[in-house]
Amino acid sequence: DGQARIVDLTHTLDPDFPVIILPPEFGQCARFRMEEVSAYDHRGPAWKWHNLTLNEHTGTHFDAPIHWVSGKDVPNGAVDAIPPEMFVGPVVVIDCSEGAAQDADFELTPDIILAWEDAHGRIPADAWVLMRTDWSKRRGTDYLNMHNDGPHSPGPVPAAIELLLERGIRGFGTETVGTDAGQGAHYTPPYPAHYLLHGAGKYGLQCLCNLDQLPPTGAMLIAPPLKIKGGTGSPLRVLALIPGETT
Secondary structure, eight states: OOOEEEEEOBOOOOTTSOOOOOOTTSOOOOOOEEEEEEEEETTEEEEEEEEEEOOTTSSSEEEOGGGSGGGTTOTTOSTTTSOGGGGEEEEEEEEOHHHHHHOTTOEEOHHHHHHHHHHHOOOOTTOEEEEEOOGGGOOTHHHHTEETTEEOOOEEOHHHHHHHHHTTOSEEEESSSSSSOTTGGGSSSSSHHHHHHHHTTOEEEESBOOGGGSOSSSEEEEOOOOOOTTOSEEEOOOEEEEETOOO
């Protein structure tokens, strides 16, 4: 009937938004930068515009299969090759906010997924699965939560991703800077969300917000990345539509 509430799941992209920090021996993700070209002045009297500098994986962003070594040979694995119908689809939300509030290293496990299914029904094939932690409400250094041994933030264990893949999901999304836990390097395989999802040709979303406004089931997700030739990912505006409600 045309009635749907639209929820913006996207952080504002600005130079202060945190990006993932890797060990110093690796290349680093560039922060977002915006340079004014003109502003209705001698540089351009009738227009205002900016030059942008950013990494593909800055801010609220999309991960394509070729982002990870396990997905480097997946057909149509770059953002420009993914069929556009994959960017619109059903979404379910698994609420882990209570556990994440008590433990920064909270883990999404198969038992949590199965308990969610007992309450809401089996996760439908080809759905996005979002892990709600309310981590997006953190600011500044609390968001990355860096310690001497690296970042600490919630995420899925390998068996949880394997179960979601058995359900035939489209992709997995989080409120943290990556789809994996901050200490995800210590799992087998390391960074299981990246390794297993992208190896199976699935997609990732991270740095989401406002997941507390979504129902466990019933919403639709719109998440098209920029059409970058050979792109491994892209910042994007992620929207959720909740049918039967009004904004």
